[in-house]
Amino acid sequence: MNPLLAELHDKARAVLDPVHHDFFAGGVGDEVVLAENEAAFRRLALLPRVLRGKQISGDFPVMISPTAFHRLAHPDGELATARAAGDAVLVSSMASTVPIADVVAAASGPVWFQLYVQPDMDVTEALVRRAERAGCEAVVVTVDSPVFGRHRRDLAHGFHDLPAGLAAENMRDLVGPGLRDIEMSPLVSWEHIGRVQEMTALPLWVKGVLHPKDAIIAVRHGVAGIVVSNHGGRQLDLVPAALDALPAVVDAVAGRVPVAFDGGVRSGGDIALALALGASSAGIGRPVLWGLAADGEQGVRRVLDVLRDEFLHVLTLCGGELSRDMVVTRC
Ligand SMILES: Cc1cc2nc3c(=O)[nH]c(=O)nc-3n(C[C@H](O)[C@H](O)[C@H](O)COP(=O)(O)O)c2cc1C
Numbered sequence: 275m276n277p278l279l280a281e282l283h284d285k286a287r288a289v290l291d292p293v294h295h296d297f298f299a300g301g302v303g304d305e306v307v308l309a310e311n312e313a314a315f316r317r318l319a320l321l322p323r324v325l326r327g328k329q330i331s332g333d334f335p336v337m338i339s340p341t342a343f344h345r346l347a348h349p350d351g352e353l354a355t356a357r358a359a360g361d362a363v364l365v366s367s368m369a370s371t372v373p374i375a376d377v378v379a380a381a382s383g384p385v386w387f388q389l390y391v392q393p394d395m396d397v398t399e400a401l402v403r404r405a406e407r408a409g410c411e412a413v414v415v416t417v418d419s420p421v422f423g424r425h426r427r428d429l430a431h432g433f434h435d436l437p438a439g440l441a442a443e444n445m446r447d448l449v450g451p452g453l454r455d456i457e458m459s460p461l462v463s464w465e466h467i468g469r470v471q472e473m474t475a476l477p478l479w480v481k482g483v484l485h486p487k488d489a490i491i492a493v494r495h496g497v498a499g500i501v502v503s504n505h506g507g508r509q510l511d512l513v514p515a516a517l518d519a520l521p522a523v524v525d526a527v528a529g530r531v532p533v534a535f536d537g538g539v540r541s542g543g544d545i546a547l548a549l550a551l552g553a554s555s556a557g558i559g560r561p562v563l564w565g566l567a568a569d570g571e572q573g574v575r576r577v578l579d580v581l582r583d584e585f586l587h588v589l590t591l592c593g594g595e596l597s598r599d600m601v602v603t604r605c
């Protein structure tokens with residue numbers, strides 16, 4: 275892990291209510307996958323190319339992954355995150371504690387709307403319209419959550435709702451303000467993806483694909499892109515590290531749509547490894563929350579600056595190139 279990010283996590287831990295810290299930090303079950311997401315990067319190495327004789331471009335293919343309830347981390351909540359995002363894609367959680375219109379107004383770069391399809395399709399449609407009206411540039415449907423993950427830390431703390439004064443603002447007038455007002459349903463299917471596509475002309479991504487067969491089905495459904503993700507180890511504690519699932523999905527998709535990735539990215543080198551394995555961009559989840567808790571907008575900016583600087587340095591050391599043949603396993 276980049277030491278500056280570790281420092282921000284330490285600071286976040288010191289300022290956050292331990293219950294809220296554990297909500298952000300925790301995973302499902304024994305937290306095997308939570309640990310594996312980071313460990314998977316340590317098992318891989320990069321073979322740099324040399325004498326490539328070129329200056330790298332400044333492209334920084336990173337997105338801010340959707341995470342719920344930023345006002346639990348800092349009073350400015352998602353507004354601070356949006357202001358700090360710069361030109362990175364900000365995927366704003368449906369469960370934001372600031373309305374999506376205000377998130378978009380605070381951002382200078384693209385904002386995408388993350389959606390859990392609600393079984394009441396009128397509610398789903400109202401959310402999609404809200405995202406469109408706000409000026410979101412894509413809808414990202416999270417598909418790895420037919421049911422809430424069982425997070426032992428939250429169960430131990432009895433954390434199952436937001437403190438007074440905080441609400442899931444996009445949901446408040448539709449179903450209610452609380453965490454449990456957001457429905458996750460095992461009945462959601464590819465048919466619902468089709469229905470969301472019929473509702474909107476916005477590009478639709480699916481987030482949380484691990485099986486290559488699902489990636490192929492997604493492409494067949496005309497999705498704009500796929501995010502390989504295991505939800506930061508918060509859903510099923512039996513899945514592989516997200517990084518280990520990436521190559522097979524990239525191969526199955528075969529360039530037809532972009533394949534983004536998240537899970538365990540904690541350094542610029544991690545971003546480089548994910549891109550070398552074929553990811554179109556790398557998503558950052560918890561480090562953004564640590565920056566936000568530690569120092570609001572400035573803290574999130576710091577996280578992105580540190581990652582950008584480190585990524586571009588690594589890329590230069592790799593000859594400005596990242597490809598699958600440059601990735602080897604450590605013995
Ligand atoms: C506190 C927290 C809340 C999250 N909320 C959402 C959410 O509302 N929607 C969603 O699709 N994913 C959510 N995720 C998953 C993230 O989008 C992402 O997949 C994951 O955090 C990436 O792993 P990382 O935290 O190791 O970077 C959440 C993750 C965390 C840690």
Ligand SMILES: CCCCC(=O)C(=O)O
Binds near residue numbers: 342369456505508
């Ligand atoms: C209804 C909020 C869901 C948040 C989430 O996805 C997570 O905590 O992982």
